[in-house]
Amino acid sequence: MLETQIWFYSGTILVVLGSLATARGPGVRDPIVRILNTEVAAVGVSLIFLTYNHTLALLTFIAATSIMTLILLRAVIRLEEMGVEP
16 A cells, blocks of 8 residues: 555655746756656656556656657757757
């Protein structure tokens, strides 16, 4: 029983920290740090779903990671093309 609670609470902490870091993210100059901030929240959500179902956690992690990475990398490339310092 304790093992399930550890996954759930650590996932909740990661979601909160990742969300706060992502909200603060536009002030960060390094695009890699922005991507890592969103990945922390994705890992937290996956840990919460891991409490309930392993397949759901794996699919959520893969989908969230791939979508967020594509969106953020496209935004960084557009900023570089425009000549704007991120």
